[in-house]
Amino acid sequence: MAQKRVTMADVAKLAGVSTTSVSLIMNNRQGTRLSAEAAIRVRAAADELGYRPNLTARALSTQKSHVIGFISEQVATDRLASGLIRGALQEAKRHGHVLFIAETEGEEGAVHDAVDALTDRQVDGIIYAATRPQSLHVPANVGSTPVVMLNAVSDDVADSVLADEYKGARNIIRLLLDAGHTENVVVLGRSLDHPADEWFTVAVQRRLAGIWDTLRERGVTPIAQLHCQPWSVINGYQAIHDLLQANVQPRAIICLNDRLAFGAYRALGEAGLKAGRDVAVVSFDDDDIAVYLDPMLTTAAAPFEEMGAHAVRLLLDGEHTPGEHLVPMPLRIRGSVKVPEKVGSRIEHPDDETNWVR
Amino acid sequence: MAQKRVTMADVAKLAGVSTTSVSLIMNNRQGTRLSAEAAIRVRAAADELGYRPNLTARALSTQKSHVIGFISEQVATDRLASGLIRGALQEAKRHGHVLFIAETEGEEGAVHDAVDALTDRQVDGIIYAATRPQSLHVPANVGSTPVVMLNAVSDDVADSVLADEYKGARNIIRLLLDAGHTENVVVLGRSLDHPADEWFTVAVQRRLAGIWDTLRERGVTPIAQLHCQPWSVINGYQAIHDLLQANVQPRAIICLNDRLAFGAYRALGEAGLKAGRDVAVVSFDDDDIAVYLDPMLTTAAAPFEEMGAHAVRLLLDGEHTPGEHLVPMPLRIRGSVKVPEKVGSRIEHPDDETNWVR
DNA sequence: GACGTAGGTCCTATGGAGGCC
DNA sequence: TGGCCTCCATAGGACCTACGT
Numbered sequence: 001m002a003q004k005r006v007t008m009a010d011v012a013k014l015a016g017v018s019t020t021s022v023s024l025i026m027n028n029r030q031g032t033r034l035s036a037e038a039a040i041r042v043r044a045a046a047d048e049l050g051y052r053p054n055l056t057a058r059a060l061s062t063q064k065s066h067v068i069g070f071i072s073e074q075v076a077t078d079r080l081a082s083g084l085i086r087g088a089l090q091e092a093k094r095h096g097h098v099l100f101i102a103e104t105e106g107e108e109g110a111v112h113d114a115v116d117a118l119t120d121r122q123v124d125g126i127i128y129a130a131t132r133p134q135s136l137h138v139p140a141n142v143g144s145t146p147v148v149m150l151n152a153v154s155d156d157v158a159d160s161v162l163a164d165e166y167k168g169a170r171n172i173i174r175l176l177l178d179a180g181h182t183e184n185v186v187v188l189g190r191s192l193d194h195p196a197d198e199w200f201t202v203a204v205q206r207r208l209a210g211i212w213d214t215l216r217e218r219g220v221t222p223i224a225q226l227h228c229q230p231w232s233v234i235n236g237y238q239a240i241h242d243l244l245q246a247n248v249q250p251r252a253i254i255c256l257n258d259r260l261a262f263g264a265y266r267a268l269g270e271a272g273l274k275a276g277r278d279v280a281v282v283s284f285d286d287d288d289i290a291v292y293l294d295p296m297l298t299t300a301a302a303p304f305e306e307m308g309a310h311a312v313r314l315l316l317d318g319e320h321t322p323g324e325h326l327v328p329m330p331l332r333i334r335g336s337v338k339v340p341e342k343v344g345s346r347i348e349h350p351d352d353e354t355n356w357v358r
Numbered sequence: 359m360a361q362k363r364v365t366m367a368d369v370a371k372l373a374g375v376s377t378t379s380v381s382l383i384m385n386n387r388q389g390t391r392l393s394a395e396a397a398i399r400v401r402a403a404a405d406e407l408g409y410r411p412n413l414t415a416r417a418l419s420t421q422k423s424h425v426i427g428f429i430s431e432q433v434a435t436d437r438l439a440s441g442l443i444r445g446a447l448q449e450a451k452r453h454g455h456v457l458f459i460a461e462t463e464g465e466e467g468a469v470h471d472a473v474d475a476l477t478d479r480q481v482d483g484i485i486y487a488a489t490r491p492q493s494l495h496v497p498a499n500v501g502s503t504p505v506v507m508l509n510a511v512s513d514d515v516a517d518s519v520l521a522d523e524y525k526g527a528r529n530i531i532r533l534l535l536d537a538g539h540t541e542n543v544v545v546l547g548r549s550l551d552h553p554a555d556e557w558f559t560v561a562v563q564r565r566l567a568g569i570w571d572t573l574r575e576r577g578v579t580p581i582a583q584l585h586c587q588p589w590s591v592i593n594g595y596q597a598i599h600d601l602l603q604a605n606v607q608p609r610a611i612i613c614l615n616d617r618l619a620f621g622a623y624r625a626l627g628e629a630g631l632k633a634g635r636d637v638a639v640v641s642f643d644d645d646d647i648a649v650y651l652d653p654m655l656t657t658a659a660a661p662f663e664e665m666g667a668h669a670v671r672l673l674l675d676g677e678h679t680p681g682e683h684l685v686p687m688p689l690r691i692r693g694s695v696k697v698p699e700k701v702g703s704r705i706e707h708p709d710d711e712t713n714w715v716r
Numbered sequence: 717g718a719c720g721t722a723g724g725t726c727c728t729a730t731g732g733a734g735g736c737c
Numbered sequence: 738t739g740g741c742c743t744c745c746a747t748a749g750g751a752c753c754t755a756c757g758t
Binding site: 055057117 | 460479480
């Protein structure tokens with residue numbers, strides 16, 4: 001027999017005041033001269049009854065639900081990008097907000113439905129997230145609800161939170177070169193002269209640009225560009241396998257993501273070579289598998305948690321300047337690159353703030 | 359300039375009826391004699407204005423929010439158990455519900471706070487989930503909100519959804535034995551005579567019981583029980599490594615989870631042995647890494663999605679009989695066990711319904 | 717037979733009322 | 738007669754529903 005919740009009216013009765021007074025006092029409204037004594041009575045009554053305001057009713061009356069909607073294709077389930085949710089969740093909690101989660105599973109029209117489901121419940125804002133950076137369409141039924149794109153961009157929305165691919169790429173390449181691996185360098189994942197295709201997203205463009213700009217600055221010319229899409233374990237394996245078969249001996253491999261690196265490890269292993277010892281390997285993302293590898297992978301981490309948190313902050317802060325918001329990619333320096341002691345300490349990192357090593 | 363949403367009143371005015379009529383018609387209430395013609399007018403007006411009911415207001419008046427709260431320590435972020443959320447999400451969506459997600463990150467008092475945050479928003483029910491089956495305390499402030507434990511149990515709550523560890527174990531062991539691997543069997547992860555400790559949860563007990571009951575039934579006596587906790591890659595590696603050093607040659611390894619299996623693969627590899635070819639390996643969970651391994655791992659999958667969906671169903675169905683709800687663990691038959699063609703087709707699976715092979 | 721009125725859900729916002737010196 | 742302090746009535750917010758016309 002669901003005993004009902006305590007309402008303001010109950011508190012008011014016990015304290016001998018009106019519900020108005022209870023509301024004013026419980027919300028600590030300034031500028032209203034209610035006697036200190038009344039305030040004490042009301043608070044005591046509220047405590048005694050265990051009163052908690054009904055946020056649904058409050059939302060109805062204030063038009064602010066303190067709820068944020070989180071739409072994604074598969075974020076909650078994608079092990080790489082679930083960090084996005086986690087970051088958003090924590091930040092939302094710190095602001096007394098809660099998250100509605102809706103996943104579209106890539107179904108047609110599911111985004112539209114999700115938006116309906118969320119706006120029908122008066123969310124204060126919507127985060128539209130993707131597991132891989134891409135351009136998405138935001139359905140018109142969001143109406144006037146603020147939207148922030150997370151790990152994605154959209155023509156329909158001003159704000160988007162992205163990883164700083166360019167600087168991240170510069171930093172990890174600098175790390176590689178500073179450690180002395182400047183000969184027989186191979187770039188695995190995408191070649192520069194390949195025509196633009198569906199995989200060639202903004203994020204990829206910037207990642208590539210960061211890599212090549214830095215190589216050129218240092219006067220390093222790779223001995224091979226291995227193109228393969230998608231960036232899967234098997235494709236990484238195949239590419240390096242073929243390279244070795246052709247009797248080309250890489251001394252450093254720049255992998256465009258961790259899965260390619262995983263594949264590269266295998267191909268190297270079959271040839272009796274070992275990452276870290278015979279071949280330096282750097283990569284991107286800091287996928288979970290990065291630390292399962294032997295040796296563990298040095299990689300520029302996708303800063304998902306921080307990105308998720310930032311998206312929430314943007315939504316709650318109406319004052320920010322709209323546009324692209326770039327979050328630094330921290331380097332995870334591990335065994336796949338041998339960094340000589342003396343070199344390690346004098347590695348230059350002009351783009352300093354992006355170098356969150358841990 | 360947030361143009362306001364259209365309300366029932368707007369529709370009523372356009373259709374020339376009262377809001378009552380709009381409510382009755384939009385909700386398809388039976389037994390109310392409104393003219394068919396009025397219904398048509400109302401629907402047309404609603405369409406024209408793009409009317410959508412405000413679910414916050416509806417929740418306030420009906421006391422049903424069509425929202426389910428999902429509390430967990432780290433489910434959204436745990437790559438193994440995020441399937442729980444996904445399943446819940448899909449099932450909720452199918453019933454027109456939406457999920458609030460709250461994570462506790464294991465902080466003290468966070469569960470209590472999460473419950474407050476959810477009940478303040480009038481959720482219709484709460485799912486309390488864990489990444490590893492365990493017994494949890496449910497704070498009293500849930501009040502009369504229905505709660506279902508997911509991948510967990512609690513003294514405070516009747517309903518819990520768990521994987522059917524016992525039958526799952528029986529089935530995977532049968533598979534192994536039916537494939538002819540009955541000699542030199544090793545059990546990796548926990549030994550029977552080890553005293554109960556924090557790791558010895560109900561789930562583990564049942565998993566173990568399923569394994570040993572089946573071995574005994576078939577008259578198979580393992581040549582070794584390797585005990586190690588936690589069930590990590592490194593511990594799995596170490597245990598098998600030591601075994602091989604001691605010159606014991608296993609022909610079949612029953613791993614208590616996939617991470618142990620991963621470690622076992624490595625130790626075997628170093629000794630020039632290969633899973634599937636020289637040693638049959640079976641395991642539990644169907645972690646993501648299971649398909650990254652070479653050969654891919656044969657394992658009894660933790661049916662997380664189905665469990666999540668089931669929890670939602672329980673919450674929405676007030677009529678079910680309370681108690682433990684066991685969800686079958688499907689076998690994922692892959693390369694780590696060689697199943698002779700003729701054997702494969704005549705493997706017996708008395709516990710039939712649990713054998714969702716895919 | 718076909719519909720509307722009024723009151724309920726719980727909280728907030730506003731103006732104004734009563735008491736006292 | 739005013740001014741100050743303390744408080745509350747009322748009117749929303751958008752919806753549902755029992756009853757009445």
